[in-house]
Amino acid sequence: MGDMNAKVGEGEDKKCGIGKFGLGDRNERGDRLAKFCCANNLAIMNTCFKHHKRNLYTWKSPGDRYRNQIDYIMMKRRWKSSVLDAKTYPGADCDTDHILLTAKMRVKPTCTKQKRRSGKLNVKRLNDPTIKAKFKHESEQQFRNEAMNQNTSSETKPESLWVTCKTILTQTAEQTIGRAKRVPKKPWVSQEVLDLAEEKSKLRKQSNTPTQKQRYKELRAEIQRRIRRDKTTWLEEQCKQIKDFDATGKSKVMFEQIRSVKAKSTPTQQACIKDIEGKVLSESEDIMNRWKEYGGKLFEKPDKEVPALSMPKTPVEEVEPPPLISEVEHAVSQLKTGKSPGLEGVPAELIKSTGWYGLEALHQLCTSIWTSCEWPEDWKKQEFVMLFKSGAGVRGPQGMLQLQDHRTHQPYQQSSLDDHYTSPESKTGARTTRRTCCLQERTRNQRHVGMPSDTDGEDTWNR
Known part of the structure; x- marks a missing residue:
């Protein structure tokens, strides 16, 4: 300190x-x-x-x-x-x-395996028609070869189909668009300033004579002066770009630029939280027990059972047909871009940029899930994300809990999900013009947001 x-x-x-x-x-x-x-x-x-x-x-x-x-x-x-x-x-x-x-x-070394974090895929390069056409061609070729070598029957498990799709998309993306480079924290610092700083560091060790000491002071002042000048120039260029984006109607890029200019550091983790009585907990074991207690209370069953949805009775022998490839194509076209990828690391831009053979692979995956009622392992993964909030007097772990569904490429829309529970034609919500899939239930059941509160009822869901 x-x-x-x-x-x-x-x-x-x-x-x-x-x-x-x-x-x-x-x-x-x-x-x-x-x-x-x-x-x-x-x-x-x-x-x-x-x-x-x-x-x-x-x-x-x-x-x-x-x-x-x-x-x-x-x-x-x-x-x-x-x-x-x-x-x-x-x-x-x-x-x-x-x-x-x-x-x-004196510390006792322990072997800890840490995953090496790779940068995000540079999906912005897909805005270039040439690069997008190259990605589409190469991914189509791999999907075509995989379709010829693999058994394409409906008995194929969803896990193997999803791993194949994920591998083809990510490997092709790394070869064509690559990973985004990390932006330096102070991009206005030029190489010329870094060279001067290195010269100053060498001169500090040799500053024995009055001339060397004077030169060291001059270099120190010159470095500070150039840093201030470069930062002012950089800010002027950023403001000019923001005005250009605003004039051309590129609002999304404009706000990204604004956030990069006025970005503020946010805490990545919180060392201490409070228990239910307001006492600060600092030990890791106590913190983990408090989160366990809070999570158990958050998802406990309410005293009153939620009434089940009344669904029309249908004959048992009626079997719903699998989803059509046109439905999958329509769902892919409705995906929103610019969203963060899930834990599997497949952005929606990659799925939208693939061609016909990629759609066939996705259609086969949805059909396999429909018939086997099994999910790929990546689709089952969820993560608790603590979002920090200001203010005191909050009971429970200080911060907001979010049970976030990390898959951004949902193949069916919320409107279809509502039809799943309102259509009188079938127990699964199938219609003659538009069918739905069990993937909709995953959207409905796995997207929850919670926040510690003084009241018990506001924090509870029936899972």
Whole structure:
């Protein structure tokens, strides 16, 4: 922690986790920091090791008139023995009035397997007619070869059909459109500025003469000046592009550009949540138990049973025909683009850009699901997403829970879903002009949004 201007000073205070080797005298903010460490069972590690004073101070005033220790490494006392050393490095090139503070720790390495995150497919390139035609041609060729080699009977399981479609679409997309490159956090920083920064870093280590020190100060001021100039130029270009998009009616691209210019950092995770009584939980086990309790309460059965939908009685021997390929083609044409892909990583743009053989593969997949009543494994996956919200006084885990259906390429629309429950012609909602499929029920049953609330009834669904 830093920039609190808290000085804990010299002298040991075991109750507050402060060691013998502090620096200077304690001030009022230092007393508050000591109370904070005592209340949270923390130890200030860079006061526990004996070093020369030049390795204890963490801040120096302009002109190097004063040197104080106001930055600290704090950790739980149960892990105090794992820290071997803690000190500062005054010679580090940090370009700030604070000094680099480090700690040497002894840790037990564990083998953790982490999936390498690949970038999203650059589906914007499909707006180019040439690239779109190339993707369509190559995907059609692969679907055609697969149709010739594979058994195309209706007994094929949906899982194998879906894996085939997914593999062909993603591999062809990687070869034709590729992955989107990550945008740097500060795109206005030019290579010229980076070269100057490298020269400044080398000069800092060699600044022994007054000429070198003067040159170092000049480079530092020049870098700051160029960064401000480049940022102003970059913002002017972005504003000009936003005006052009607005004038040409490209509202979607315009708002994307606005978000990229005024993007604000959002928390990726929340370390602490509150229990039902409002007490803050910080331990991982307590947090997991609280989420388990909240999820169980969220999806528990209500006291009153929801009445079943009254469906017209039909003869048992009546068998619904499978969906037509024209229905699948119509559903694909109604897919919305520009949406985030699901956990399987297949954007809707890829499905819309495929040709006739791709539609036949999707039709075969829908037919197989219809006849076997089995879902592909990717379609069963769901994820709890916590969306952060402002304000206090919320019972339960602070934040919003969303049980999100990550498949963006639903092959049937909500209007057909309503017909599924209103059509008097059949128990499955089939009509002579438009048939429906069991995929509709997946849309109806798996899309739920929840938010912690003080009332129990608002948080409960009958699954």
